[in-house]
Amino acid sequence: MQAEAITGLVLQRDQFLHFVQRRVNSPAIAEDIIQSAYIRAIEHAPALRKEESAVAWFYRILRNAVIDFYRHRAVEDHALEQWAQDLATGAALDPHTEEIVCGCIGQVLPTIKPSYSEILRNVDLAGQSLEAFATKAGITAETRPSAFIGPARP
Numbered sequence: 499m500q501a502e503a504i505t506g507l508v509l510q511r512d513q514f515l516h517f518v519q520r521r522v523n524s525p526a527i528a529e530d531i532i533q534s535a536y537i538r539a540i541e542h543a544p545a546l547r548k549e550e551s552a553v554a555w556f557y558r559i560l561r562n563a564v565i566d567f568y569r570h571r572a573v574e575d576h577a578l579e580q581w582a583q584d585l586a587t588g589a590a591l592d593p594h595t596e597e598i599v600c601g602c603i604g605q606v607l608p609t610i611k612p613s614y615s616e617i618l619r620n621v622d623l624a625g626q627s628l629e630a631f632a633t634k635a636g637i638t639a640e641t642r643p644s645a646f647i648g649p650a651r652p
Contacts, residue, residue, distance in 0.1 A: 500543040503546055503552035507536070514557075515532050518531050521564045522567065527567065534563055539555075539556055603618055607619060
């Protein structure tokens with residue numbers, strides 16, 4: 499019974515995909531949701547009761563999968579907003595993270611244009627304000643980076 503039910507669900511894939519696509523904004527995300535729903539259905543196939551419609555049961559799985567997608571997305575959005583707020587307010591990184599980031603930047607500095615490395619060394623590593631660096635370099639803080647470091651390469 500369970501194998502037949504799963505086979506029947508696979509045959510209706512296009513209908514299920516259409517159902518999910520109407521609820522999410524990306525065909526790729528809809529595909530991911532469908533795939534994870536099929537995996538969940540296979541894992542929980544023993545829970546399917548004989549008197550229950552496999553299609554109705556699978557639509558419940560799909561609805562829950564879409565809800566889970568939006569819950570996860572809300573958590574990610576909140577984390578990104580918090581990170582952006584921390585960056586905007588200048589919240590300090592924890593010392594370990596700062597050490598790792600500064601180490602990575604320090605390793606890259608010798609491999610890039612000297613004008614790029616000067617900005618990174620003074621502003622990002624030494625903590626000099628952009629305005630102070632601009633004054634020292636004889637440019638305005640609003641100057642586009644290309645005005646200081648040369649034209650962009652294609």
